[in-house]
Each structure stands twice: as structure tokens, then as C-alpha cells.
Amino acid sequence: MRFGILGPLDVRTDTGEQVTVGGPRPRALLTILLVNAGRVVGVEQLIDGQYGEDPPAGAANAIQAQVSRLRKHLPVEFDGVGYRLAIDPLDVDVHRFRQLAGEGRRLLASGGFREARGLLREAVDLWRGPALVDLPFGQAQLAWLEELRLAAWEDLAEAELALPEGTSVAELQRLVAGHPLRERLVGLLMRALHAAGRPAEALRVFDETRRLLVEELGADPSPELAELHLGILRAGKPRRHGVAAQLTSFVGRERELEALGDARLITLVGPGGVGKTRLAVEAARRSARETCFADLSPVSEQVDQAVLAALGVRDGGVPGMSPADRLVTALSDRELLLILDNCEHVIEAAAALARHLLGECPGLSLLATSREPLGLTGETIVPLAPLGTASAIRLFADRAAAVRQGFELTEDNLDAVSSICATLDGLPLAIELAAARLRFFPVEEIAARLTADGRFRLLSRGDRTAAARHQTLHAVVEWSWDLLSAEERELATRFSVFAGGASLDAVEAICGDITDLVDKSLVVAEGGRYRMFETIRLFCASGLTDDIRAEHARYYLELAQQADPHLRRAEQLVWLARLSDEYNNLMAALRHDPETGQRMVAALAAYWWLSGRRGGVGELAAGLLELRPGLEEEYMACVLHAVPRAAPEHWERATEIMRATRRPLRHPFLAPLWGMLVGPVGFEADVPFLGGDPWSEALERLGNALLTMHSGDPAKAERELSEVLDQFRKVGERWGTAQALDGLAVLASWRGQWERAGELWREAMAMLEELGSVEECAQVLGRWAEARLRQGEPEVAVRDFRRADEYARQAGLPATSLLGLAEAARLQGDLDEARRLLEMMPEPTGGFGLEGQQARRLTELARLDRAGELHREAVSVAKQSFMVADLAAAVEGLAEAVPAKQAALLLGIAVALRGTALAGDPDVARVAAETTAAIGAEAFAEQFGMGAAMSREDALTTIEEVVSG
Numbered sequence: 001m002r003f004g005i006l007g008p009l010d011v012r013t014d015t016g017e018q019v020t021v022g023g024p025r026p027r028a029l030l031t032i033l034l035v036n037a038g039r040v041v042g043v044e045q046l047i048d049g050q051y052g053e054d055p056p057a058g059a060a061n062a063i064q065a066q067v068s069r070l071r072k073h074l075p076v077e078f079d080g081v082g083y084r085l086a087i088d089p090l091d092v093d094v095h096r097f098r099q100l101a102g103e104g105r106r107l108l109a110s111g112g113f114r115e116a117r118g119l120l121r122e123a124v125d126l127w128r129g130p131a132l133v134d135l136p137f138g139q140a141q142l143a144w145l146e147e148l149r150l151a152a153w154e155d156l157a158e159a160e161l162a163l164p165e166g167t168s169v170a171e172l173q174r175l176v177a178g179h180p181l182r183e184r185l186v187g188l189l190m191r192a193l194h195a196a197g198r199p200a201e202a203l204r205v206f207d208e209t210r211r212l213l214v215e216e217l218g219a220d221p222s223p224e225l226a227e228l229h230l231g232i233l234r235a236g237k238p239r240r241h242g243v244a245a246q247l248t249s250f251v252g253r254e255r256e257l258e259a260l261g262d263a264r265l266i267t268l269v270g271p272g273g274v275g276k277t278r279l280a281v282e283a284a285r286r287s288a289r290e291t292c293f294a295d296l297s298p299v300s301e302q303v304d305q306a307v308l309a310a311l312g313v314r315d316g317g318v319p320g321m322s323p324a325d326r327l328v329t330a331l332s333d334r335e336l337l338l339i340l341d342n343c344e345h346v347i348e349a350a351a352a353l354a355r356h357l358l359g360e361c362p363g364l365s366l367l368a369t370s371r372e373p374l375g376l377t378g379e380t381i382v383p384l385a386p387l388g389t390a391s392a393i394r395l396f397a398d399r400a401a402a403v404r405q406g407f408e409l410t411e412d413n414l415d416a417v418s419s420i421c422a423t424l425d426g427l428p429l430a431i432e433l434a435a436a437r438l439r440f441f442p443v444e445e446i447a448a449r450l451t452a453d454g455r456f457r458l459l460s461r462g463d464r465t466a467a468a469r470h471q472t473l474h475a476v477v478e479w480s481w482d483l484l485s486a487e488e489r490e491l492a493t494r495f496s497v498f499a500g501g502a503s504l505d506a507v508e509a510i511c512g513d514i515t516d517l518v519d520k521s522l523v524v525a526e527g528g529r530y531r532m533f534e535t536i537r538l539f540c541a542s543g544l545t546d547d548i549r550a551e552h553a554r555y556y557l558e559l560a561q562q563a564d565p566h567l568r569r570a571e572q573l574v575w576l577a578r579l580s581d582e583y584n585n586l587m588a589a590l591r592h593d594p595e596t597g598q599r600m601v602a603a604l605a606a607y608w609w610l611s612g613r614r615g616g617v618g619e620l621a622a623g624l625l626e627l628r629p630g631l632e633e634e635y636m637a638c639v640l641h642a643v644p645r646a647a648p649e650h651w652e653r654a655t656e657i658m659r660a661t662r663r664p665l666r667h668p669f670l671a672p673l674w675g676m677l678v679g680p681v682g683f684e685a686d687v688p689f690l691g692g693d694p695w696s697e698a699l700e701r702l703g704n705a706l707l708t709m710h711s712g713d714p715a716k717a718e719r720e721l722s723e724v725l726d727q728f729r730k731v732g733e734r735w736g737t738a739q740a741l742d743g744l745a746v747l748a749s750w751r752g753q754w755e756r757a758g759e760l761w762r763e764a765m766a767m768l769e770e771l772g773s774v775e776e777c778a779q780v781l782g783r784w785a786e787a788r789l790r791q792g793e794p795e796v797a798v799r800d801f802r803r804a805d806e807y808a809r810q811a812g813l814p815a816t817s818l819l820g821l822a823e824a825a826r827l828q829g830d831l832d833e834a835r836r837l838l839e840m841m842p843e844p845t846g847g848f849g850l851e852g853q854q855a856r857r858l859t860e861l862a863r864l865d866r867a868g869e870l871h872r873e874a875v876s877v878a879k880q881s882f883m884v885a886d887l888a889a890a891v892e893g894l895a896e897a898v899p900a901k902q903a904a905l906l907l908g909i910a911v912a913l914r915g916t917a918l919a920g921d922p923d924v925a926r927v928a929a930e931t932t933a934a935i936g937a938e939a940f941a942e943q944f945g946m947g948a949a950m951s952r953e954d955a956l957t958t959i960e961e962v963v964s965g
Contacts (some may be wrong), residue, residue, distance in 0.1 A: 001074075003034050003092045006145075007128030019073055025050060027134040029066045033076065033085040034092045035132075035141055042082040043795075052137040064829070078830050081798045093126045094145065100126075101152040102362045105335065108155055109289055110262045113162040120156035124149070150179065157188040167192050176205070180212055183225050190225075194232050202232050250282050251398060252391030256384060257283060260367070263380040264358055267343075267368040270384035273429030276369035279384065280339045283367060289337050296350065297342040298531075300500065300584060303349040307338070322806055324353060328360040335363040343370035351376055386426030393417055395428060399435035400443070407438065416447040423447075481539065488516055489543075492532075495523060496540035497552045500584030501531030509555050510548075529581065553592035556585050560603040564667065567606040568695040570732025576771065579607050590620060595631070597624045602637035606669035610735055612774035615812030617641050625650050632657045633667055640673050651678075664691040672699060679882050698727035698736055706743060710883040712915040712952070718747050734767040735776075741767075742780050749787035752919025757787055778807035778816050785820055790920035794824045814842060819853065822860055827922060835864055851877055852886035859893035863923065868897030872963045879956075888914040891959060895927050900934035901943055902962055903927060908947025909955045 001019070004010035009027050011019040021027050032041060032049040047059045056062070067083055070076050075086040089095040100123035107116035131145045132138045153175055160167035172189040179185055186209045193202035206221070206229045213219050221229070253275070260266055260283055268276040284291040294310035296303060304323035311330055321329075331338075338357070343350040351374040354366050368374060373381050387395060393409070396417050400407040409417065420443070424430035437446055481489065494511045495502075507514055507530050514530065517523040523530050532540070559582065566575040579586065590600040601608075601621050608614040621641035628635065639646045639654040658674065665671055671689050690696035702724045709717035725740035745760035761784045768777045781804040788797035801817035801824065808816045822837035838860055855878035862870035871894040878890035888910040895903040895910075907928060911917050918924065932940045950958065 001087070001091060003037075003087075004126075004128065005031050005034050005134070006093045006097060006126050006131045007133070009134045010128075021073075022069060024134070024136075025062070026066045026069055028136060029063065030070060030074070030085075031132060031135045031138070033070075033083065035094065035138075037085050037087055037089040037092045037095060040079050040082045040084045046083070049135060049137055078825070078833050079798075081795050094131070097123050097126045097152070098148065099362050101148060101155070102335070104152070104159070105155050106264075106289070106365060107262050108159050109287070109335075112262050113159045115262075116159040117156065117163065120152055120159060123152050124156060150175070150182065150185070154184050154188060157192070161188065161191055161195065166195055169193060169196055169198075180209065181216060183209070183222050187225050187228050190228055190232065199232050203229070206232075250278065251395040252387055253279050253282070256382060257286065259382050261380065262365075263378070264364070265354060265366045265368070265374070265376060265378055266380045266382060267370055267373050268382050268384050269370060269373055273427045274384050274386060275428040276384055277341050278428065280341060280367050280369050284337060284339055287337050289335050289365075291337045291339065293339045293341065295341050296346055298500070299346055301346065301349065303340075303346050303353050307340070307353070322810065324356055327353075327357060331357060331361040331364050333363065334361070336361075337365050337367060340366065340368045343368050343374065344372055347372060347374065350374060387421075387428060387431075388426065389418070389421065392421035392424075392426045392428075392431060396421055396431050396435050399432050400438050403436055404438045413443050416443045419447045484522075491517055492522055492540045493543040494548055495530075495532060496537045497544055497548050497588075498531075498537075498585055499588045500582075501529045502585065503529055503578075503581065506555060506559075506582070506585070510552060549592060552585070553589040553596050556582065556589035557596055557599055557603065560586060560589075560600055560607070564603055564606060564669075567610060568668065568693075568731075568733055568736075572610070572733060572735075573770065576607065576611055579604070580611060583613075587617075587620075590617070594624055594626065595628065598628065598631050598634035598638055601641055602634040602667045602670070605637050605641075605667055605673055608641065609669065609673060609773065609775075611772045612811050614641060614775065618643065618645060622646065627653065633665060633670060636674075637667065637670055640670065640677055643677060661689065664688055664696070668696055668699070672703075675703060694727065694731050695733055695736065698724055698731060698733075701727065702736060702739055702743075705740075709743060709747065710885065712884045712913055714747050714750060714915045718744065721747070734771055735773065738764040738767040738771075738773075738776070738780070742783070746783060746787075749790070750914070750916050750918055752790075754787070754791050758784075761787075774807045775811040775813065778804045778811065778813070781807065782817055782820060785817065789820070789824060789827065790918070790922070792920065792922075794828050798824050819856055819860065826860065826864065831864055834860070838864075851881035852883055855881065855886055855890045859890055862893060863896065866897075868894075871897045875959060875963050879959075884913045887959075888918075892918075892921070892924050892927070894962065895931075896923070898962060900931045901939065903931045904935065904940045904943035905947040905958070906962065907931070908944040909950055909958060911944075911948045912950045912955050913952070 001014065002010075002012045004012075009021060009031055011021055011030075013019060021030055028050045029046060032046055043060055043063055046063050047055045050063070051059055067076050067078075077084045077086050090099060100119045104116045104120035104123060107113075107119065127149060130142075131149075132142050135141070153171075157167045157172055167188075169189070169192045172185065172192050176182070176185050176189050186205060190202040190205050193199070193205065206225070209225070210221050213221060220226075256268075256279060268279060270276055281293070284293060292307075292310055294307045296306055299306045302323065304327055307327055308323055308330075311327075340350055340354065347370065350368065350370070354368065354374055355376055357364055358366060373379060386392070393414075397407070397409045420434050421431060424434060434446055481492070484492065491511050491514055495507070495514060495517065497510065498506070502510075514523055518525050518530070523532055560579070563575045563579055566572060586600065586604065590597045597620065601617060601624065604617075608617055618641055621638040622645035624638045625635070625642060625646060636654045636657050639650045642650070655678075668690055690700050701720060705717050705720035705724055708720060721740050721743045725737065725744065728736035728740055741760045741764035745757045745764065748754075748757035748760060761780060764780055765777060765784075768780060781800050785797045785800035785804060788794070788800060798821060801820045805815040805817045808814065818837050818841045822834045825831075825834040825837060838857060841857060855874045858870050858874035858877060861867070862874060871890070874890040875887070875894050878887040881887060891906050891910045891913065895906040898906065907924065910924075928940070935943075947955070947958070
């Protein structure tokens, strides 16, 4: 379908048939959705757009009714907080206009005047009259669109003035008459009049504008307009603002620069060292637009974070917003050329980010450098060949002059320089490395060395394989390698064992003094760390021995073991940062051999969890599931980290190990990890799994307090958790503190102490975010969102559920909030959406807490279908859960499907099981009201009190009787 709002609302089918929308209210609603096509629009925003600042009491219901009518013809979706028109934004004239105007402006900036004129003319012709005429309270949007329209007209006139045909003076006069103080428009009219041979009229326009500016604004004309006026007076051509001048050290590549064109996605492709980065930098300097350069060479996975850093966007961001979405927010309204440099080692992530950003940011253009294309539709690939003979000689001479003062090309050295450039196949990086050696050797000796070395081969100018390209670069590095002493070569080889650089401590432990390597630019020192360029490192690594790799693995295993206790103390953030700096080295050590791998997984158990990296080690841990004598704990750690890849027999064996343990664990964090992933299975009450240090004592008390809470004694649990919180605060350990805060928040929410619960959860989330524990952020925020539902804030709950899902995605986990979102949709009356979300829930794969989730899903389905059998099934499943709150919730659901007297009894039993009533539960309140109305307040109180006073044993017996009956 096609939609028009640049004029009266117009909706047409693909065949051109007009679709009738209805009265003013539906037309206004559709207009708002079209302005935001493809994006969610909150209910409040829809109300504001239709009714302004004084909406009627039933505005929300009216919106829902209007949406229902629109859904008969259009794909309007509800996501819990608002509505979205699920169409391609480019099917709406306003979005087509923005795209065409943006493309036209980019062409204009790059000198493509004729192409820009065509696009800009198409853009302004989309306007059929005043925009948004069907939106009574859209003044802000209207002003924004009017500004875009005028800017497009200005760009169109700018493009036309650059062409022989010129532009329409009459059209510009009409626009200036409506906007007499808009100086760019005035300037364009003056230029058009001047070009038409009417300079006197152009000068009169300036005089009139100057008078108006003084009278209306008390200001003089801008310097640009004054310069234009002076240029006309002198009958000269006003100066145009050009692009930045080329640096003298940039050599050749003019043809390649022209080939870049104006496509939105261009990838420079070629072998390493061919000059892709340098050409991209020069293209940025010559661009008339704002540019941003993002170097991806040090990145191993998070391309979006590297781009955020390049843009200067702070790392904190909005909680729950992904880095990619933060990039969209930062770039959505900017005209920017973004350069992604060195994409080859993160090609998939770079391609995915490029596709996402280009799709969401119409003002963005992308220039990538890589050894292979990104592989995206619409990508313009520019192959980059080595430099031609003349350019290669110029480059050598420029770089040589920088290294050796006074160096010049002469008849005496021209043959040697030509020989060097030819031998190095015109590769800029190789030529620059050769020129740098002039500090030590004359040019003739460099040429002789290269000629005598038979390892260099010329690359053909045709299609070359990656191996051939690598060999040429390999030869350049090998030549540099030959100039090192035997001791320096040994140091370089040893240094190449590091993945992602290393700290000074690690360098000294594995290599010793590497000052000479730094001086000779083989190793770069920056930010307290040392690294090799990857090309050089890969060359040096060809000489690595098993002994060096084993030494590297031992060092990082010792570092992991050294860090473990610090991760349970106040200094944990410092050690988390240190381990994160060494992440690539830790992973390399983990892969070294199976025994070291098992030891690393166990030693880093706290690090994996606290830093949110547990998912990244899962596949490796799954490959280490072999029980070795003396490494029982390490085997158990691998089983825990291999979730969900570990087969049942491994879980059984790990459980046997736990049950057979009769001493404190050597890796204390395995205890809480086991509890969170498996539950209390395998813990023996009289076995001291934890040591006597303050953290272990607090953790043991935390476990007991949570057991008490989930066993139906919230009052005692709260006292214990308060004491545990004090203990963890004294230790200064953030994770344990957050656990205690979370437990106290849950209990406060059960009682309806919403403000206290919010304060506790807010502090817990701050600590978990500080640690980077995104998996637990997802869990805690999900519990807070559930409380928001009971608090009567479904919109806020939906927002938090979605934020929780974003945390889960960051942890590499599937969405965790589908159940909560389904409940929110049901409570808001969107039963179809609730059912859709429940159907999206994946099949369970095992794990602690599974029974409770299954029972809740069955209860939700039962409430949608009024199905008593599903309620009974939910109770049967919940009885298998360790947490009595799960059974209490299922029993409250069952109360909806039994006679009123039994319903009152079951509601009381739920309180007996949980140890307290659950404040604010709208379903329980509804059932209680219906039951009271059916049997009377006195009978309800009697039955409810009877159930609430039952012992656990009597409650379970009664539940079984109700389920069976």
C-alpha cells in the first residue's frame, strides 16, 4: 500500500485504489502512526496527538477502539506500551521524501549536481499541499517537516545553480516571499538573479533583506550573505567553500578516489599493506561532510562498542539499550561519513552492524576497508591494486625524506629506488618499511638486499588468491625480521604468543626486556600495555614452540588463580578489569591443553559470571567434560559452564561429586553457581562446602536465608537477609550485596512496600551493572517488572521486561520475559498478543526453576482459555518446584476454576504456603471479589482463614483433593 500525509491523508492500494479511513479521529491516529511508521508509538503520545493537553477521561479506550477499526484494513500491532504500524516506512511519502532529500544532499556535497537535482526534484514534488492537515495537535511535527521541505528546496536550487540550465527565479522569489529572513534562500535568489543577468535586482534583494534583519532581529546579514553581495558588486564569482586540501604525503590514488562515488556503502578491498586505510583517511579529508573514523583492528567481537568509542559516546548509556541501538540514536539525525577500518577479522559483525545502521540512519554513509567484501546488497566494491611505478617512487621519496633529512631523488639513486619499489610490488606498507631502513642503510644496500632475497615475488595485476597476497606482506615482514639480532628474534617470537597484547608484568615474565623491539617499532607501547601489529605478530608466531605456549598458559593460569580470591573482596572491580584486559590471553591459555583448560574454567568461575561472559566459555567447557583424578571440582565447573550442552550423565556425575564432597571447595564460587543453576540438589546440611573467611560465611548465610524465604517463612528470611546484607557490605563485595538486596526487595514487594522495594532493586541493579553481570541484571530486572504489574504499572513493567530481555541478549541468552510480557498484555486486555507471546516461549531445556516457569505458563494459558484442566496441570507441575511461591501462585490460579467455597479456601492456602499474602495481585483480587460476591463476606473470611491456618502437610493434602476432585 501507499500512504500520503504531505497533504490530506491519502491511503491507496498497490493498484491505486483509494482506501477510506473514516472520521477525523481515526485519520489523526493513522497520521501519527504513519509519521512513526515501523516504530512503536506510546498510547500517551497517541492521546496527545489527538486531544492535546486536555484529553477526555476515556481517551485510552477511544484509542483502542480506533485501533480496532484500523486493524480491519491495516497491520497495526500492539507491543505492551503502544502501537506500531508494521509497514515499510518508504511506503509513506514523508519517509520517501526524507530519503530522497538526504540522498540529494549527499550527492550535492560530493559534486553530483545533476543526480542531486533529479532526486531533490522528486522529493519536493511529493508535497501535495500543507502536511499533517489531519493531525489537530501536530504543530511540532509540522514545523520539523516544514524545515525539511525548505532545506530540500534550497538544496535543489543549489544543485540547479551548479548546472548550465540554472534554476527558477520565480520559484525562489515565491519561497523568499514566504520566508524573507531565511538567509540561505535569499542568497540563492541573489545568485539566480545574478546568473540570469539581473544583478541590480539581486542587490535590491540584499538591501531589502538587510533592512528586515535590522528591523525584525536587530542583526546584520551573515558574513556569507555579505560576501555574496560584495561579489555581485564586483561582478565576480563568490567564493565556494571547498573540501579540505590533500596532504602532501598522500601519493597517487586519484582514480580510486573518483571511483568511490557517492554510494551509501563502499568497501575498499585489497591485500594487507596496499593502502586501504590511507585512502579511506584521504576520502574523509576530502568529504564535505562530518566524518568519524573507527579502527576495528583491536576488536575481537564488539564492533558496535568500537564505533561508540570512536564517536565519543559514553559507555554507560541507557540501561537495557544495546550498543547498536545507542549507535542508531546517536546517528539517526546526522549527516555523517563513518569509516570502519580493518573489518576482515570481524567481517560478520561489521556487516551486520553496517546493515543495521544504514537501514536506520538515512543520513549515514559507510566506507569500509577489508580484505574481503562485507557481502551486503547494495555494496559498492572498490578493489585496490598496488601503486603504479611513478606513484610508488614518489611515496618512497616522501617517506625517505622524512627519515633521512635531505634525501632527494637523483639520477644516481633513481634506479635503486625503482628496483626497491618493483621488488616490493608497489605495496605502500612495504615501501614505507623499506624507506624507514634508510636510518641504517643507504638506498643501494636496501635494493641489493631485496634483489638478493629470492623469497619476494611480484604479484600479478589479475585475480590473486589470499595466500599470494599474504606472501607478499609476509616477505616485507620477513625482510625486517632479517635485520634483527638473534636475541631480538627470540624476543619477538616469544612476544608473539600474546593474543591481544599484554601487560608489562606478563611481558617481563614471558619475554624479559623488549625495549629494542619497541624502539624498532615491532612492538607498540600504549596505555600501559604492549602489542604487535597483527601482521608482524602472525609472522613471528611461525617460530613459536610448544614450550613457549606452555609457559604462556602457565602464567595465565597462575594469574587466574591469583585473581580468584580478589574477586570476592572490595577490590573485585580492579581485578575484573585486569582479567578483562587479558581476556584473549586467558582464552588462549584455556585452549592450550585439556588439563589447563579445566583448571582455567574453575579458577575463572567468578570472573565468567560476574563479568557476564559465562556464555562465551560454554562451548569450550563442553569440550572438556572428562573426569581426571584430582580435578573433580574442575570437572564440575566445566559441567556448570557447559549449560545446556552437557549430557545428563555429566550432570549425574557432577551431582555425585557434590554429594561426596566433605571439605570446603577450593573454588568457592562454584557453590553459588551450583545453587543458581542446579538448586539445592547435592548440598548436604552438615558439610562445610565453604571456608571460614568473611565472604564464605556471608554466602552460606545468604543461601540459608533464601532457602527460608522459598520455604514459606518470609519474616525470618527478611531478618536473616538484613544481617547478610550487613556482612557483605563489610566485605565490600558487590555481587553478594546485590543478592541480599534482591531478596529483600522481593519480600518488600510481597508486602506492597513499593518504594522500599524499588530502592533496594535500584541499588542491586547499580551494583550488578558496575560488575557487568548482565545475566543477573536480566533476572533482577525481570522480578522488578513482575512487581510493577502488581503495583498497577503495566506500561513500566513492559518497559522493564524489554530491558531485561536486552540484558539477556547481551549475555547470549534467549529472551527471558515473554511470560511477563504475556501477563502484561492480558492484564491490558490484549488477549491475542498474550497468546502470541506465550506461543513464542521456547521448549524448556532443563535447569533450576524450570518447574515454576512451566507452571506459570500453564496458569497464564488457563486464564486466557478459562481452562480448569490447565490450572490443575499447573498445580501438579508447581508441586515439583523447590520454591513454594510457585505452588502458591498455581493454587491461586486454580481458585478461578473451582466452586466459590473451595476458591476461598485455596486463596487462604496460598497465603499459608507463601507465608504472606501477595500485595496487589490483580488476579487474586478479582477472584476474591467474585468469590465474596458469590458466598458472602463472612463465609469467604471463614474459608480463607481456614486455609491460611493450615500446616504445610494439611495444605498439600487439601490441594491434592481439590485437584483430584
